[in-house]
Amino acid sequence: MRKVKPEITRQGQELESIVREAVAFHGHLGPFLIIGVRMGLVGLRELKTNGSDFDLHAIAILTSTPPFSCVIDGIQVTTHCTVGNGKLELQDKPGIISAVFKSRNEKQATVTLKSTKYEELKKRLPRGRQSYKIIQLAREIASTPEKDLFTIEKE
Numbered sequence: 001m002r003k004v005k006p007e008i009t010r011q012g013q014e015l016e017s018i019v020r021e022a023v024a025f026h027g028h029l030g031p032f033l034i035i036g037v038r039m040g041l042v043g044l045r046e047l048k049t050n051g052s053d054f055d056l057h058a059i060a061i062l063t064s065t066p067p068f069s070c071v072i073d074g075i076q077v078t079t080h081c082t083v084g085n086g087k088l089e090l091q092d093k094p095g096i097i098s099a100v101f102k103s104r105n106e107k108q109a110t111v112t113l114k115s116t117k118y119e120e121l122k123k124r125l126p127r128g129r130q131s132y133k134i135i136q137l138a139r140e141i142a143s144t145p146e147k148d149l150f151t152i153e154k155e
Contacts, residue, residue: 015041018078019142026073030134031121034141035097035149036060036074039111042146043101044079046109046154055104056080057087064092067125071097108155117149 015037022037023029040058049056058081062068072083072090079101081087097113121141126133141149 015142022074022077025077026070028131028134029138030067030070031125031137031141032067032070032097033074034138035113036071036076036099037078038074038141038146038149039071039097039099039113040075040078040101042111042150042152043075043099043109046111046152047101047103047107049103057089057102059089059091059100059102061091061093061096061098061100063094063097064090068097071099075099110153110155112151112153113149114151117144 018037018041019029019034022033026033043058044050047056056079058075058079060072060075062071072088076082076088079088081101083090095118096115097118099111101109101111121137124137126137
């Protein structure tokens with residue numbers, strides 16, 4: 001059996017390690033937390049920064065109620081742009097999950113969850129406390145190719 005090389009992301013950290021950090025911060029594993037982590041990592045990569053850039057700012061555009069708002073915590077953990085430090089702005093806009101990442105050199109990257117994936121997730125979210133199904137969905141999102149999850153625009 002061929003060993004699969006783990007995905008290396010922020011500062012040489014593997015995705016799994018970053019997800020553990022996010023779960024510790026957020027309190028549980030869920031698909032929207034994973035989406036936020038992955039969006040943050042895409043933003044960092046596209047702007048060629050590692051999240052320690054003091055001039056990195058982000059805008060999260062999404063429905064501001066759970067489970068969709070869980071994306072916010074994933075972005076905060078990966079980018080260190082937080083509501084508390086004033087580097088993360090929130091815009092409540094139902095029906096979309098998007099994040100705009102801006103660097104001090106005026107570069108910008110917008111990462112948006114594809115509408116088809118958004119609708120699919122809404123339909124597949126379990127009702128009630130079926131945590132095993134939520135965890136299964138989160139793992140699926142973690143392993144979904146980036147091109148199948150997001151559209152990415154750079155300026």
